[in-house]
Amino acid sequence: MRYDEAKRKLRGSIAPIVTPFKQDYSMDLDKLKELIDWHVESGSHAISVTGTTGEPSSLTAAERITVMETAAKAVNGRVPFVPGTGSTNHDETVDLTKKAQEMGADAALVIVPYYNKPSQHALYKHFKTVADSVDIPLIVYNIPGRTATNLDVKTLARLSEDCPNIIGVKESNKDFEHINRVLLNCGRDFNLYSGIELLCYPMLAIGGAGHISATANVMPEKVAEIYNAWEEGDVKRAQDLHFELMPLNDVLFKDTNPAPLKAALGMMGKIEPVLRMPMDLPTEALQSEIREVLKTYTNVADQVVSK
Template identity: 35%
Template sequence: MQAITGTGVALITPFKNDFSVDTDALTRIVNFQIDNGIDYLVVLGTTAESATLSKEEKELVIATIIEANTGRLPLVLGVGGNNTHEVAHELKTRDLSAFKAVLSVSPYYNKPTQEGIYQHFKVVAEASPLPVILYNVPGRTGSNMLPATVVRLANDFENIVAIKEAAGDIVQAMKLIQHTPKDFLVISGDDMITLPMVLAGGAGVISVIGEGFPKQFSDMVRLGLENKVDEAYELHYLLADAIDMIFEQGNPAGIKSVFKALGLCEDVVRLPLVKVNQDLANRLDVFVKRLQ
């Protein structure tokens, strides 16, 4: 799965001031990623505020990204949820021809047992015509997909090919790298520990900060994959303060503030999210200007 090695970014959904989807801004953002070295694009992940998009708006976002990308980068589509059979139905009925893989989050809110998580992804794997990237993000789902469960899934289903691991636990990530099959990809879902994960044997990242600073972050990951440790860490520490800042008042409010500073879109988010406060917006603006 070379297509999902390196730096992927979880694209935002830009909104106009009237809260409608800004397709012109989304096109600019896609081109910004491609022009600055990003390896693949993730469509309709959590960062896209997909929970607040209507069915029609999701179709608009997908169509806009496909058209803007024009086949230049591999695309991954977020298809997940806490209703297993609804997820399976979408995988069986949606046209996935433009995508290389699907990213499927561990069921949220229900708080299933490890066996429940396994059975959920068994159904997902059997329904999906594409390779599946598991997504473990306990801070959002309320449950942690343990390494033993991931190893079991990786061994039992050939089309479960990777995990986006966002528990923020480097020891857990190392256990995944150690015990999953050699061709299984462990992808960081936590920007701050991306480089340590890559250096430990990880396959890269699906990033939020990477879409705001695509050149620097993708260069860091590339250097890490080449085991150029000192050069990679220079870029890590260059971006570390920004990583803290973009998550300080929630995602994607922080990264949208970065995009506003870059002149790519407005910083509008939909309730229950709100914009970052003026103090944080000013600090992010200063950081952006320093890197330009």
């Protein structure tokens, strides 16, 4: 996929799928395939795995590759496939991104390295080296709340100019002024994706390309419809969906993602509600709150088990 074509194709709701585990903490690849089928049938515009929502730091590098390969085969070209290949380790990031290219991924999502707290100069060198190692499109992933480092707009603009395969950024950044300056400095044809649930609709209004929203795991059709409504010019419908989903967005982030999300999917019978340590499920009180919020949505209420 050439880069201009990728910018046009990689739009809408790119659903960041959880990594299902069994009760013994082994990966449940059959459930992963089922989730991907459900998302494609529900209208998600693209599929991503092994991003933050996929608990990549709880997976070995070999397990990440297995999840990516399983997902690529399950997607089978029905929609674009965008695995997360970033790591706190530079060489591992390069290797995983090369593996994504080998398995035919449409793009790779590469997170700002976490824990290390690299300088802006170091971030530029890291991302440029990754970009130079492959010729598939890359989407940079900026999530300062999880990485402790914010990718500066000027650094991103320099990368977008020097690396033609860096086609966009997932901004999980609550600073909306920063987000506006991304398009100002990188160009309005640069693909901007929201990673903040309450900014999915507002980002479309300034020219965003879509969203990579954890909430899509629970309501893939409605998260995708926000983008569809906007593209069709139905602003009121997009606004209505934005506010309709707000209670769900709020409760799914009362604990660290994907803990509430996996609890919700367990209540819906989609997966076993299991996370690998050091992550764990939310408290019983929060799980009860999640259950009650889910019951207010008619499209999932009948799936929710009482306990």
